[in-house]
Amino acid sequence: MLKTSNIKESIEPNQIKYPDINAKDGLEEELDRYTRSAVHDIKFSLFIKPAIISFIALIISFFLDLSSVPILGNITVEIAKALFPAWQPAEETISPYSFWWLPVVVYGLFVFLSFLAYNKLKVEIIRTPASETIDRIITSYTSVIDSIATALPLIGAAILLISIKLGEEVFLGLSVPFEVKALIVLALGKLFEPVLDQEGVEFQNIVSHVTDIKERYFSRIQIENSKNILKQLGSGTLGAKLPEITLKDLENYRNVLEQTTHLSDLIHKNFISVNALLEKINQAQNISSEKIEHLKSLAHSISQASNSLSDEKTLTGLKYLESIVVKK
Numbered sequence: 001m002l003k004t005s006n007i008k009e010s011i012e013p014n015q016i017k018y019p020d021i022n023a024k025d026g027l028e029e030e031l032d033r034y035t036r037s038a039v040h041d042i043k044f045s046l047f048i049k050p051a052i053i054s055f056i057a058l059i060i061s062f063f064l065d066l067s068s069v070p071i072l073g074n075i076t077v078e079i080a081k082a083l084f085p086a087w088q089p090a091e092e093t094i095s096p097y098s099f100w101w102l103p104v105v106v107y108g109l110f111v112f113l114s115f116l117a118y119n120k121l122k123v124e125i126i127r128t129p130a131s132e133t134i135d136r137i138i139t140s141y142t143s144v145i146d147s148i149a150t151a152l153p154l155i156g157a158a159i160l161l162i163s164i165k166l167g168e169e170v171f172l173g174l175s176v177p178f179e180v181k182a183l184i185v186l187a188l189g190k191l192f193e194p195v196l197d198q199e200g201v202e203f204q205n206i207v208s209h210v211t212d213i214k215e216r217y218f219s220r221i222q223i224e225n226s227k228n229i230l231k232q233l234g235s236g237t238l239g240a241k242l243p244e245i246t247l248k249d250l251e252n253y254r255n256v257l258e259q260t261t262h263l264s265d266l267i268h269k270n271f272i273s274v275n276a277l278l279e280k281i282n283q284a285q286n287i288s289s290e291k292i293e294h295l296k297s298l299a300h301s302i303s304q305a306s307n308s309l310s311d312e313k314t315l316t317g318l319k320y321l322e323s324i325v326v327k328k
Contacts, residue, residue: 149189
C-alpha cells in the first residue's frame, strides 16, 4: 500500500477552526465544511503514481505475443532473433489470432472501476465519514477487479484443454494466444490493486482527521466540566450549609420510627395468624356445609360487632358504663 503525499497538506489541523465549547452545532458545520473541502481537493490524477507499475506491465504485454502487433509487428520473433542470432523461425503453417487488445480493454475496465470507486468514496465520505465505509467500498471494488483478473486465465485454461482434442490449429491458433494474454491480465489485476489502496489511504486521512477533531472537542468539554465542578466545590456552592436539626425534630423522628416498628410487628403477627388459620383449613378433612354456614354466621356477627363499636351511640354508652364502674 502506497502512502499519501499531496493530500497531506489539505488536512493539517490549522485548516479547521475549533468552534466555541458549547456550540456543538457549530462543530458539526465546521467538520462538514472541512470534509467537503478536503474531498474536493482529492483529484483522480493523484492515483497516476500508483498506477505506473501496472501501466508498464501493460506496455510489456505488447512484446509478449504470438501474432503480429500493431506498429511493432511480429515483435516476439524479432526479440528472439536479437537474443539468438543463429536462430531461424520455423515456417508458419498456422496463423494465430491476435489478442493484443485484450489487456488494453481489461486495463481500461480496471481504470473505470477505480474511477467509480473514487466517485463513490467522495459521496459516502461527505455523507458519513467513517472508516467502515471506506473499507466496504474499497473491498468491494478490489474483489471485482481480482475476480475479472482471475477468471480470464481459468477460462483460457478450459479453452486450452478443449482445444487439445480439436487439433493443432485450434490449440496454437486460438487457445495458446488467448491464455498468454489472460495470464498478462492476471498480472495487471494484481499490480493494479495499489491504486485502490491509495484511494483508501487518501480518504482515510480525512476520516482520521475528523475523528481526531471530535475527540479533541469532547476532551475539551470534559476538561471544562471538571474545572467548573472543582470551582464550585472550592467556592462552597455544592457544599452549602444544611438547616439545623433541633432536639424536637429528633424526638418526633424517634416517635414516628417507633410507631412504624410497632405497626410492622402488628402486621407481621396478623400475617402469621392468618397463615396458621389457612393451614388448618387446608389440613381439615370433609368440611361439611353446616360448618361453613356456622363460620359465615360467626363472621357476620363479628362484622356487626365491629360496626357497632364504631357507632357513636354505642361508644357513648360504653363510656358511661366505664364511668359508673370506676366510681364504684
